[in-house]
Amino acid sequence: MLDVKKLRADPNEIAQLLLVKGFTLDVPLYQGMEEQRRVLQQETEQLQAERNAKSKLIGQAKAQGQDITPLLAQVGDLGERLESAKQKFTQVQADLQSFLQAIPNTPHDSVPAGKDEDDNVEMSRWGNLPAFNFSPKDHVDLTDQGAMDFDVAAKISGARFVVMHGQLARLHRALTQFMLDTHTQQHGYQEVYVPYIVNAESLYGTGQLPKFAHDQFRVESENEAYLISTAEVPVTNLYRNEIINIADLPIKHVCHTPCFRSEAGSYGRDTRGIIRQHQFEKVELVQLVHPSESWRALDELTNHAQAILKALELPYRTVNLCGGDLGFAAAKTTDLEVWLPGQDRYREISSCSNYVDFQARRMQARYRSGPSAKPELVHTINGSGLAVGRTLVAVLENYQDGEGKIAVPDVLRGYMGNATHLELP
RNA sequence: GGAGGGGUGGCUGAGUGGUCGAAAGCACUGGUCUUGAAAACCAGCGAGGGUAAAACCUUCCAGGGUUCGAAUCCCUGCCCCUCCGCCA
Numbered sequence: 125m126l127d128v129k130k131l132r133a134d135p136n137e138i139a140q141l142l143l144v145k146g147f148t149l150d151v152p153l154y155q156g157m158e159e160q161r162r163v164l165q166q167e168t169e170q171l172q173a174e175r176n177a178k179s180k181l182i183g184q185a186k187a188q189g190q191d192i193t194p195l196l197a198q199v200g201d202l203g204e205r206l207e208s209a210k211q212k213f214t215q216v217q218a219d220l221q222s223f224l225q226a227i228p229n230t231p232h233d234s235v236p237a238g239k240d241e242d243d244n245v246e247m248s249r250w251g252n253l254p255a256f257n258f259s260p261k262d263h264v265d266l267t268d269q270g271a272m273d274f275d276v277a278a279k280i281s282g283a284r285f286v287v288m289h290g291q292l293a294r295l296h297r298a299l300t301q302f303m304l305d306t307h308t309q310q311h312g313y314q315e316v317y318v319p320y321i322v323n324a325e326s327l328y329g330t331g332q333l334p335k336f337a338h339d340q341f342r343v344e345s346e347n348e349a350y351l352i353s354t355a356e357v358p359v360t361n362l363y364r365n366e367i368i369n370i371a372d373l374p375i376k377h378v379c380h381t382p383c384f385r386s387e388a389g390s391y392g393r394d395t396r397g398i399i400r401q402h403q404f405e406k407v408e409l410v411q412l413v414h415p416s417e418s419w420r421a422l423d424e425l426t427n428h429a430q431a432i433l434k435a436l437e438l439p440y441r442t443v444n445l446c447g448g449d450l451g452f453a454a455a456k457t458t459d460l461e462v463w464l465p466g467q468d469r470y471r472e473i474s475s476c477s478n479y480v481d482f483q484a485r486r487m488q489a490r491y492r493s494g495p496s497a498k499p500e501l502v503h504t505i506n507g508s509g510l511a512v513g514r515t516l517v518a519v520l521e522n523y524q525d526g527e528g529k530i531a532v533p534d535v536l537r538g539y540m541g542n543a544t545h546l547e548l549p
Numbered sequence: 550g551g552a553g554g555g556g557u558g559g560c561u562g563a564g565u566g567g568u569c570g571a572a573a574g575c576a577c578u579g580g581u582c583u584u585g586a587a588a589a590c591c592a593g594c595g596a597g598g599g600u601a602a603a604a605c606c607u608u609c610c611a612g613g614g615u616u617c618g619a620a621u622c623c624c625u626g627c628c629c630c631u632c633c634g635c636c637a
Contacts, residue, residue, distance in 0.1 A: 172607085192617085199618095367559065
């Protein structure tokens with residue numbers, strides 16, 4: 125959620141910023157609601173003050189043993205007037221609230237204008253593209269003897285699921301372990317284990333709700349509950365309604381979870397392979413930092429994610445997302461895109477974002493800078509470090525030798541029983 | 550699944566329907582004292598809105614209700630704890 129004080133102060137400026145994201149803020153509508161709110165709030169509060177004062181007098185009179193009937197008469201229809209004012213006020217407030225909730229975060233100055241992913245701006249490239257003297261296969265063809273089984277996955281679950289066997293499943297696990305070890309041992313992240321089912325408040329806190337309910341898997345249960353679409357949700361919400369001691373900042377968590385996405389609205393896209401699944405694994409980096417640190421922290425976190433790609437010697441590029449491609453809650457996002465020889469293009473493997481105080485405000489995640497200081501909102505940053513399934517794809521496709529064999533990246537061999545090549549069925 | 554007991558400030562924990570936004574303790578901050586520190590003593594100290602500052606409004610898990618007045622009474626929900634049963 126945006127800072128209402130800033131919005132009140134200069135809605136036109138905010139509207140201007142939001143245009144970069146392709147969002148049109150209805151300023152007159154907003155100002156109308158805001159004016160109504162102000163008037164009704166004043167009226168309601170005045171009536172409340174009157175009621176409180178009179179009730180206090182009654183209490184005092186009663187304590188002194190005086191007759192309170194004349195005082196009771198004075199109260200008259202105060203209750204009814206208050207009731208009706210309050211009703212109108214809460215209605216406007218609710219309208220205003222849902223209006224505000226639907227406004228995306230404003231983009232940072234460095235976010236390029238643009239409509240969709242075609243307008244994203246490449247910032248850097250790393251690594252040399254593999255020079256194959258054969259026509260590289262994609263990960264599906266490389267594993268089509270049964271290591272990666274979509275048919276059996278479809279039987280037991282449905283489309284957009286996969287079953288992986290033997291060394292392939294182990295490689296998948298090795299990648300996860302390697303990422304976790306790197307981030308905890310070299311980058312200073314605290315590992316955390318979290319639930320994979322969360323309540324609606326948590327999804328609201330990180331911005332998936334109310335606008336993006338269709339992306340989530342709802343769980344059939346007594347309460348409104350959802351499978352997590354990213355570890356960002358449970359991990360960031362650890363600090364919902366918490367006041368963090370400034371000495372504990374920055375908070376840096378790494379968390380491995382499965383992620384569940386309904387992928388509604390992407391029916392025709394990436395139907396081949398495991399690029400876009402209903403269930404995939406991700407190692408997520410989350411930071412909660414002092415507001416003055418968040419842009420530095422975004423850089424740092426992005427570098428931490430890149431370190432994995434470098435260690436795996438996978439060529440990649442970094443991309444600055446344009447306004448139109450930026451997520452609802454993000455102020456800025458840097459995507460890492462890994463080279464996939466099988467697709468002959470770069471594909472997203474990590475998305476690193478600074479949400480500044482947008483999520484923190486929805487969650488009331490705050491820090492206190494000193495004993496007598498007011499709590500202030502933290503800034504939240506997160507990014508994949510990395511998406512495990514897509515990393516697996518990248519390893520398979522970049523490490524193929526043209527004769528059906530796939531080398532194990534050096535840094536993973538310790539996790540693979542020192543195997544140099546995958547033994548796939 | 551059955552039976553009970555609870556949710557109060559950063560934390561622990563009192564609170565009879567009426568000057569209760571809330572005792573007390575811890576923590577923290579300022580001061581006195583001290584060569585310095587500790588201890589002791591004095592003072593301050595929840596959150597959101599509002600104001601130049603006040604006044605004022607809201608807030609004792611959440612949502613309803615009763616009442617002139619609710620932390621306190623009633624209903625619903627959520628969460629936690631204890632015991633029994635079941636269970637990886």
